Amino acid sequence: MSDALLSINGLTVALPDGADREYAVEDLSYEVHPGEILCVVGESGSGKSMAANTVMGLLPRGVRPVAGEVWFCEHNLLELDERQHRALRGKDIGMIFQEPMTALNPLMRVGDQIAEVFEAHRALNNRAERQARALELLTEVGIPQPERAIRAYPFELSGGQRQRVMIAMALALEPQLLIADEPTTALDVTTQAQILELIRDLQHRRQMAVMFITHDFGVVAEIATRVCVMRHGKVVELGSRDEVLDNPRHPYTRDLLEAIPSDAAPPQRKALPPSPLLEVSHLNRVFRSRGGLFKPAREVRALQDVSFTLSRGETIGIVGESGSGKSTLGRCIVRLERPDSGEIILDGVPLSALSGDVLRLERHRVQMVFQDPYASLNPRTRVGMAIAQGPIANGTPRAQALAMADELLATVGLEGTADRFPHEFSGGQRQRIGIARALALKPELIVADEAVSALDVSIQAQMLELLEDLKQRFSLSLLFITHDLRVAAQICDRIIVMQKGRIVEQGYAQDVFVDPQQDYTRQLLDAIPGRRHDHHHEATAIT
Numbered sequence: 001m002s003d004a005l006l007s008i009n010g011l012t013v014a015l016p017d018g019a020d021r022e023y024a025v026e027d028l029s030y031e032v033h034p035g036e037i038l039c040v041v042g043e044s045g046s047g048k049s050m051a052a053n054t055v056m057g058l059l060p061r062g063v064r065p066v067a068g069e070v071w072f073c074e075h076n077l078l079e080l081d082e083r084q085h086r087a088l089r090g091k092d093i094g095m096i097f098q099e100p101m102t103a104l105n106p107l108m109r110v111g112d113q114i115a116e117v118f119e120a121h122r123a124l125n126n127r128a129e130r131q132a133r134a135l136e137l138l139t140e141v142g143i144p145q146p147e148r149a150i151r152a153y154p155f156e157l158s159g160g161q162r163q164r165v166m167i168a169m170a171l172a173l174e175p176q177l178l179i180a181d182e183p184t185t186a187l188d189v190t191t192q193a194q195i196l197e198l199i200r201d202l203q204h205r206r207q208m209a210v211m212f213i214t215h216d217f218g219v220v221a222e223i224a225t226r227v228c229v230m231r232h233g234k235v236v237e238l239g240s241r242d243e244v245l246d247n248p249r250h251p252y253t254r255d256l257l258e259a260i261p262s263d264a265a266p267p268q269r270k271a272l273p274p275s276p277l278l279e280v281s282h283l284n285r286v287f288r289s290r291g292g293l294f295k296p297a298r299e300v301r302a303l304q305d306v307s308f309t310l311s312r313g314e315t316i317g318i319v320g321e322s323g324s325g326k327s328t329l330g331r332c333i334v335r336l337e338r339p340d341s342g343e344i345i346l347d348g349v350p351l352s353a354l355s356g357d358v359l360r361l362e363r364h365r366v367q368m369v370f371q372d373p374y375a376s377l378n379p380r381t382r383v384g385m386a387i388a389q390g391p392i393a394n395g396t397p398r399a400q401a402l403a404m405a406d407e408l409l410a411t412v413g414l415e416g417t418a419d420r421f422p423h424e425f426s427g428g429q430r431q432r433i434g435i436a437r438a439l440a441l442k443p444e445l446i447v448a449d450e451a452v453s454a455l456d457v458s459i460q461a462q463m464l465e466l467l468e469d470l471k472q473r474f475s476l477s478l479l480f481i482t483h484d485l486r487v488a489a490q491i492c493d494r495i496i497v498m499q500k501g502r503i504v505e506q507g508y509a510q511d512v513f514v515d516p517q518q519d520y521t522r523q524l525l526d527a528i529p530g531r532r533h534d535h536h537h538e539a540t541a542i543t
Contacts (some may be wrong), residue, residue, distance in 0.1 A: 004031035005177055005209045006055065007071040011168025013050055013233075016062035024050040026061065026233045037203060037210040041256070042230035044427060045457040048213045052179050054078075055211075056095055057085030065153070072177070078136060089122050094170030098182040100162040104154040110136070110165050111150035113174045117172040134300075137168035142198060161192035163199070171202065178203070181213045184529075188321045188483035193527040196222050217260055217458040218529030221245060229253050233522065259458040261486045272373045277477050278310040278333070278445060283342035283352075285328055285501075302328040303339065304377075304501040315471065315478040317488030318511070318526065319528065320498035329498070330447045333366045333479065335359060345447070364394060367438035371450035373430040377422040384409070387437045394441065401440075408436040411473075413464060426457035432466070439474065449477045452487065464491050487523050489513045497521050 011027040025047040032038045032302065053059050055070055056079060070077040073092065080088070089095070090310045097103040105113055114137060115130035117123075124130045131150070138146035140224055141164040163183055168535055170178060180199060184192040200223050212223060220227055220241065227244040229237040237250040248254045277498065282456055285303040310316050318326040326402045331337040333344055335351060344352040370376045376464055377386055387408055388401035390541050396404070406418050410433040414425075431451060448467065452460040468491060471478055480489050488495050495512040497505040497520065505518045516522050 003033065005034050005072065006032040006211070006252070007069075008051065008055075009069045009071070011051065011068035011070060012066050013047075013054055013059070014064055014066045023233055023234075027232075028233065028235060030228045030238060032209050032211050032233055034176070034209050035203075035207050037200070037212055037223050038226050038228060039212045039214060039224035040228045040230060041214055041217065041220055043215055043231065043256075044459060045232075046230040046231050049181050051230075052095070052181055052211065052213055055179065056089060056093065056402070057082065057444060065269045068279055087121070090117055090170075091174070092174045093177045093179065094173070094175040096163070096166045096170050096178070096180045096183045098185055100159075100166040101154060103166060104162060106154055106339070108153070108510065109150070110138070110152050110154065110157070114150075114165070114169050114172060117169055118451070119185075121173060123173060124274075132167070133172070135173060141165075141168045141171075141202075142194075144170075148343060158191075160185055160195060163191075167195075167198065167202070171206070174206065175208065177211065179211045179213070182215070182235035182504040183212075184219065185214070185216070189485075189524060189527040189529070190321050192223075196529065199223065216529060217245070217257055219455065222529050229256070240470075246493040258456060259461040261457075261461075261484070261490050263534070267445070275312045276309045277312045277314075277347055278347040278479075279343070280309070280329075280333070281307050281343040281345070282327070283332060283344065284340050285332060286340055290504055290509050301501050303332070303342075306342070306398075306498075306501075306503055307445070307502065308496055308506065309432060310477055310479065312477055314494070315492045317485075317492035317495040318479060318481045318498060319444065319483065319485050319488050319495055321524075324498040326498050327375070327449055328501075329367065330449045330479060330481050333423065333445075334366050334447055335363060336368070364390070364441035365443055366445045367441055367443040368453060369431070369434045369438050369446060369448045369451045371453060373434035374422060374427075376434065379422055382419050382421060382432050383414075383425075386422075386433070387440050388453065389404075390437065390441045406437055409433070411439070412436045426459075428455050428463065431455065431463060435466070435470065439470065442474075443476070445477045445479065447481065449481045450483070451480075453482060454486065460487070467491065483524075484528065485513065485521070486528050497524070 009029050011025055011028040012023055015022065028051055042048045046531055054065055057080065065078050072189035081275060111131055111134045118130045118133065124133060126522050135146055137147055141163050143149045143161055158230045184195050187195060196219065199210065205421060214220065224241040226240055228235055229250065231252050237244060237248065237253045244253060248257060283303050283306040287300045287302055289298045314479060318329060328337060332339045339352055344363060351362060357376055384405040387405035389399040391404060392398055394437055409415060409417055412435055414429060425433065452463045455463060467478065470476065480488060480492055492509045494507065495509050496503055499520050505512060505516065505521050512521060516525060
């Protein structure tokens, strides 16, 4: 045994019969030392989260460790029963999950959920003490107005605030080890930067060890002491942050680093001839809540006087934080939302004024690719039929529509998969299915709403390449909605930056990326993880 706080030795975790491979983790060994941040990095399916769940005793049904040891504070965690694991969880090892909305109880106030941690471990004597400590923790993790937040329900908080609540719960009993499983993946870049800063600050002040699981080398550059790179359930590289980032030894590590969107200035793209396809004029959308007994009515101005033009064959990026109005704008353009005022004109047709059958006849010309394709696909419908449903609803014979679905699946690199169900595909493959479904109705414009934000960097790079290829092949225009200016710069001709429902900056991608005119745009660029530490993709100004 070394001085490691956590030591994983030769761990092998078996998957149930019928899985796509025999082992989730195979002969895995690494250590986490007191006071360090070990970043465990790899693509989806690499086994990084499965190893963490083994440490926590949270393996899914049918998944089981079959070899190896996991030592923590002189205990082999693989030998503990559920009662012993439960005593360890929270008290000695805390865990933060990727999606706090699924980890938090939607029917309990935030303060009660933090207090429940103390109650479960018989810590503190009464409710008043537990609530007081919950308030201290919310203050420590930087929740705005903690006195109000402690009485809020999870749905009343933003994504970043919910993640801060999860951190407060994980730290409540002052654990020696914090396991953070992709805690910033679903957040926009500025909120992500704040959460990374918070974790780094808490780790330093409490001198605890952190095992941070991520697929993003930008995050690694920001916070890691050491880096463990995993692929197919095995460690392929292990070393200090600078060793791995500056001098990667394994080809897979080099591939992951190469897939990171470049910090170099995008090339100046040729100006397209002024042939407007989409004209958005003075668009406004207000959401109103009716309020209740103890809650006043609220009014949120999601879009305020938004105007821009998209030319044929052009790609425009709509960039901003969560709550900036960019997704509402996309939903208005595809008519999933109806604007309160303003005009949306598609090739001379006033989409915003249409309704009923007339709207249905025009709607196929604008299609949307959603952030979470799994949520937008019917889990009981085979993907071939999911793609064919749109054409069938518009009068295409069933056999012809299914044949078209086969062709589109082949076009997006999924030939021969029409009879499979959504759960049989990876996240990147499901996103390809979402794109195929959008193409089935032969649109002129595709609105991609955070279509690559939840994907691993290597899959993200493939999806951007696919979108660019399909745009050329099918003569499409593209509205690309994202919170990451660096990703937008890779694919977009022009960029529109939104804040609080308004357009605050717009221009050619190179101009916005190299010489942003607004402080807010500069903040978005500065918040990109790893940008200030990036040794491989130095930003270059164009002179």
